[in-house]
Amino acid sequence: MHPMTSRERTDAILAGKPVDRIPHFPFILGFCARNLGYPIATIYSDAEKSFAAQKMTFEQYGVDWGPLYGYASYGTWEFGGQIDMPTGAYQQAPAHKCFPVKAEEDIDRLILPDVRTAGCLPIAMAFSRLQERHETPISVVMGGNFTIAGNICAVERLCRWMIKKPELAHRILRLATDHILDIVTHWVETFGAERVIPQFWEPLASNLIISPRQFRHFVLPYLVETGERIQELGVRHVLHHICGDQNANLPMWAEVPMGDPGLCSFGEEIDIDRAIAVLGAQAVIIGNLDPSLLLTGEPAEILERCRQTIEKGKRAPRGFMFSVGCELAPETPGYHLFLVQKALERFGTLGEP
Amino acid sequence: MDADRRAAFLKQLHDAVVDMDEEKTPRLCREALEAGIDAYTAIMQGLAAGMDTVGRLYEQKEYFVPELLLCSDAMYAGLEVLRPQVKVGEHEAAGKIIMGVVEGDIHDIGKTLVKTMFEAAGWEIFDLGKDVKLERFAQTLRETGADVVALSALMTTSMMAMPKAIAMLKAVDPKVIVLVGGAPLNAEIARQYGADGYAPDAIAAVETAGRLFTKAA
Amino acid sequence: MHLPQDRMTSQERMAALFAGRRPDRVPLGAMSTGFNTRNAGHTVAEAYEDPEKSFADMQWTTEQYGWDPIPQYAGHTVLGAWDFGGQVRMPRGEYEGALVVTDYPVKTEADIERLRLPDPRTAGRIPLALRFARLQAEQGLPVYFFSRSPFTMAANIAGIDRFLRWTMKRPELCEQLLALSIDHIFNVLGLWVDTFGAERVFAWMSSPTESNQLVSPRIVKKFALPYHLAYHRRLADLGVRRFGFHICGEQNLNLPLLAEACPWSHPSVLSFGHEVDLETAAAHFPKDILFGNIEPAVIQTGTPEAVYALCRAAIEKGKNAPGGFILGPGCGLPVGAPPVNVYAMTRAVHDFGWYAA
Numbered sequence: 001m002h003p004m005t006s007r008e009r010t011d012a013i014l015a016g017k018p019v020d021r022i023p024h025f026p027f028i029l030g031f032c033a034r035n036l037g038y039p040i041a042t043i044y045s046d047a048e049k050s051f052a053a054q055k056m057t058f059e060q061y062g063v064d065w066g067p068l069y070g071y072a073s074y075g076t077w078e079f080g081g082q083i084d085m086p087t088g089a090y091q092q093a094p095a096h097k098c099f100p101v102k103a104e105e106d107i108d109r110l111i112l113p114d115v116r117t118a119g120c121l122p123i124a125m126a127f128s129r130l131q132e133r134h135e136t137p138i139s140v141v142m143g144g145n146f147t148i149a150g151n152i153c154a155v156e157r158l159c160r161w162m163i164k165k166p167e168l169a170h171r172i173l174r175l176a177t178d179h180i181l182d183i184v185t186h187w188v189e190t191f192g193a194e195r196v197i198p199q200f201w202e203p204l205a206s207n208l209i210i211s212p213r214q215f216r217h218f219v220l221p222y223l224v225e226t227g228e229r230i231q232e233l234g235v236r237h238v239l240h241h242i243c244g245d246q247n248a249n250l251p252m253w254a255e256v257p258m259g260d261p262g263l264c265s266f267g268e269e270i271d272i273d274r275a276i277a278v279l280g281a282q283a284v285i286i287g288n289l290d291p292s293l294l295l296t297g298e299p300a301e302i303l304e305r306c307r308q309t310i311e312k313g314k315r316a317p318r319g320f321m322f323s324v325g326c327e328l329a330p331e332t333p334g335y336h337l338f339l340v341q342k343a344l345e346r347f348g349t350l351g352e353p
Numbered sequence: 354m355d356a357d358r359r360a361a362f363l364k365q366l367h368d369a370v371v372d373m374d375e376e377k378t379p380r381l382c383r384e385a386l387e388a389g390i391d392a393y394t395a396i397m398q399g400l401a402a403g404m405d406t407v408g409r410l411y412e413q414k415e416y417f418v419p420e421l422l423l424c425s426d427a428m429y430a431g432l433e434v435l436r437p438q439v440k441v442g443e444h445e446a447a448g449k450i451i452m453g454v455v456e457g458d459i460h461d462i463g464k465t466l467v468k469t470m471f472e473a474a475g476w477e478i479f480d481l482g483k484d485v486k487l488e489r490f491a492q493t494l495r496e497t498g499a500d501v502v503a504l505s506a507l508m509t510t511s512m513m514a515m516p517k518a519i520a521m522l523k524a525v526d527p528k529v530i531v532l533v534g535g536a537p538l539n540a541e542i543a544r545q546y547g548a549d550g551y552a553p554d555a556i557a558a559v560e561t562a563g564r565l566f567t568k569a570a
Numbered sequence: 571m572h573l574p575q576d577r578m579t580s581q582e583r584m585a586a587l588f589a590g591r592r593p594d595r596v597p598l599g600a601m602s603t604g605f606n607t608r609n610a611g612h613t614v615a616e617a618y619e620d621p622e623k624s625f626a627d628m629q630w631t632t633e634q635y636g637w638d639p640i641p642q643y644a645g646h647t648v649l650g651a652w653d654f655g656g657q658v659r660m661p662r663g664e665y666e667g668a669l670v671v672t673d674y675p676v677k678t679e680a681d682i683e684r685l686r687l688p689d690p691r692t693a694g695r696i697p698l699a700l701r702f703a704r705l706q707a708e709q710g711l712p713v714y715f716f717s718r719s720p721f722t723m724a725a726n727i728a729g730i731d732r733f734l735r736w737t738m739k740r741p742e743l744c745e746q747l748l749a750l751s752i753d754h755i756f757n758v759l760g761l762w763v764d765t766f767g768a769e770r771v772f773a774w775m776s777s778p779t780e781s782n783q784l785v786s787p788r789i790v791k792k793f794a795l796p797y798h799l800a801y802h803r804r805l806a807d808l809g810v811r812r813f814g815f816h817i818c819g820e821q822n823l824n825l826p827l828l829a830e831a832c833p834w835s836h837p838s839v840l841s842f843g844h845e846v847d848l849e850t851a852a853a854h855f856p857k858d859i860l861f862g863n864i865e866p867a868v869i870q871t872g873t874p875e876a877v878y879a880l881c882r883a884a885i886e887k888g889k890n891a892p893g894g895f896i897l898g899p900g901c902g903l904p905v906g907a908p909p910v911n912v913y914a915m916t917r918a919v920h921d922f923g924w925y926a927a
Binding site: 373414416417418419422423455456457458459462465484508510511512513514536538539542545 | 661665671672730737738866871904905907
């Protein structure tokens with residue numbers, strides 16, 4: 001029996017049909033640059049090279065879905081701040097250099113960015129055109145509403161305002177939400193609603209930063225609104241990366257509309273069994289091997305932990321995709337990523353589709 | 354001295370170098386000086402002309418590295434006699450060149466031969482040797498204001514130091530001419546690395562440096 | 571990785587090759603050390619210093635890239651400068667990928683008189699190489715014994731420039747060093763045969779100092795060739811049948827000499843750099859297995875497409891060589907090669923390397 005192609009596997013997962021083996025969903029960016037001998041910044045600054053580097057690396061390591069463009073500090077640049085591209089030996093992704101909102105009065109000056117020209121969006125659009133041409137999912141990556149808000153005014157300030165001046169926090173969250181809807185609308189108009197799968201990475205909403213009560217008041221309403229509006233645009237699936245420790249938020253995530261099926265990827269802090277119990281009925285579960293294990297672990301342990309993750313994930317009723325819990329470190333030894341491929345071939349097969 | 358005798362002396366010097374004769378070459382140099390031949394002329398038209406021929410023989414695959422080494426020994430033995438007699442300030446060097454094998458690489462035989470050919474062509478040379486830290490190239494460039502820097506590497510690993518070295522040199526002096534050479538390199542890699550020129554062997558290195566230097570001047 | 575269409579195991583593939591039969595596909599090999607350890611999260615120095623790590627990393631990288639175990643190279647078993655009392659240090663820093671000689675044991679004629687044959691149980695990295703060899707034996711792999719050619723080793727004892735000057739001026743000193751070199755090789759090879767049995771030992775030699783970038787065929791004929799002949803007489807006496815020869819660098823002018831003498835048993839594995847055309851090699855050595863010859867600098871600095879294209883061309887030229895063909899880099903696999911370029915070689919074998927069933 002011929003194995004399914006990556007595309008067949010992705011289509012089957014989204015259609016709720018069986019797959020031949022558990023797919024490997026990518027969270028692999030800087031590593032691809034290293035794999036081709038490029039500077040890491042290439043992944044974020046050059047759509048063509050970034051796409052090609054990811055495509056070749058995914059072929060080499062049997063990674064499915066398709067190349068992605070995005071980074072966690074999204075929002076700073078687009079709203080008029082500055083970011084630094086990763087250049088040093090130990091940097092892995094773009095980082096904030098200067099936030100657009102440093103004081104209360106800066107909020108008055110904020111305007112909604114033009115999604116055709118602001119920040120990294122032209123590069124993201126060029127990247128999505130490559131996704132279209134190569135027939136991989138067109139997944140524009142943004143921060144979640146709360147994460148974009150944190151990237152506009154710095155997360156410490158957002159936290160202070162949530163307590164002392166909640167109206168300021170809400171103003172920024174409002175702008176972030178409107179911006180997200182502008183982007184999704186632009187992508188839908190360009191590529192058609194049925195091709196677009198928006199992704200939201202929400203690291204700042206983790207319970208290391210905010211409480212579940214704050215999540216209910218400052219995060220959930222915006223997520224729900226965004227989810228509803230995106231569905232009204234005709235988008236079928238939304239992917240949320242529920243980054244970091246969000247165990248206490250988890251039941252609230254189940255209230256977020258994310259399509260049929262939705263897609264939820266988890267950090268290693270969340271047990272896959274629990275993720276399935278809470279979100280498995282509505283979403284494909286994606287996760288969640290600890291990337292630091294892949295960076296420094298011993299091969300036998302890596303293989304075993306992959307096996308455990310895969311075995312758990314197989315029980316997800318709407319399907320499961322294997323992934324690392326957060327971005328794979330660029331310095332990860334190639335052999336360790338090969339072990340993931342080996343584990344998926346050895347433990348992830350599901351018989352003939 | 355008549356022109357014929359002078360020409361015969363210079364021809365003998367040339368031949369002694371080509372014949373790899375480390376004893377005869379300095380002896381002939383002393384005799385040339387005693388006969389009233391100008392030291393600079395003896396270097397350029399005797400010893401250096403000899404090394405030119407040696408270079409041609411290498412290109413024709415008549416001579417290989419052992420022969421080149423012995424010819425260069427002969428030339429240096431002659432230079433030791435003649436150089437102190439060259440009148441200071443009378444003849445300008447063809448140009449100033451810094452050379453060395455990059456950090457992490459101890460294979461210096463190619464660089465030694467390159468040095469010989471530049472010596473013969475009348476360049477002022479700052480030879481940093483082998484396994485040279487990249488910062489030392491830049492530092493020497495700051496100190497000497499050299500026209501050309503020649504970097505050598507024999508290993509695919511050590512050649513990876515070259516782009517960084519070139520960037521450092523260009524930061525010191527954007528006009529400096531950087532040449533690279535060594536077995537794993539080629540013109541395409543040299544271009545990728547941002548070098549101004551590449552030479553496959555010692556003879557070509559002198560020609561390339563001369564050409565780029567004249568063009569820049 | 572096991573290529574999906576493989577019809578043979580690596581072991582079967584190698585057996586077919588040496589029996590003069592067509593394997594299922596062109597085998598793929600790499601002389602690789604630091605690339606392996608880095609690929610598995612270790613340092614380049616560990617490839618040379620830690621046989622257990624080096625061995626594990628090699629098996630893992632071999633599996634990952636679908637290499638066949640030919641040759642399994644973890645540094646030279648015997649060395650010139652180090653074994654005879656010179657100073658060597660491990661690679662360090664960003665730009666080093668191999669051992670670095672810091673002091674040669676022979677600087678003057680008088681030093682030669684003081685040279686003694688090294689003790690195979692203690693000299694240089696021989697004890698480490700022995701540990702590595704034991705791991706190969708335990709896993710049922712060929713036990714590789716790596717040396718340089720006597721000429722290359724002799725030059726490594728005295729330093730290349732001194733040795734090359736002596737070929738012209740003091741040939742008798744060269745002969746002394748050459749005799750010591752070959753005796754040292756066989757001293758240690760004897761230990762390998764005693765320990766593992768001649769059947770298991772795969773002797774591998776490289777001859778970079780014989781390249782025509784350095785010496786003329788006349789020098790090779792006078793100083794190198796007699797020792798190749800002696801080497802193979804002694805190898806046959808020991809009963810070692812498997813031999814591989816990395817004819818390193820530009821050796822086109824030496825090929826007729828080597829082809830005429832052809833002192834090794836057939837088939838041996840002859841490894842060539844990109845400087846030697848595979849069709850030329852096949853014409854000179856029809857009874858031997860060709861191995862090569864992808865330019866390492868392209869693997870290091872080129873695009874995956876460029877590596878893939880070179881591999882395709884090499885496979886098309888080499889595939890039907892009368893004695894057989896193995897695809898591989900034309901010299902050691904560069905430590906810092908972008909992994910995708912190494913994968914491009916695997917991919918090329920996968921796409922173009924198949925023989926009809």
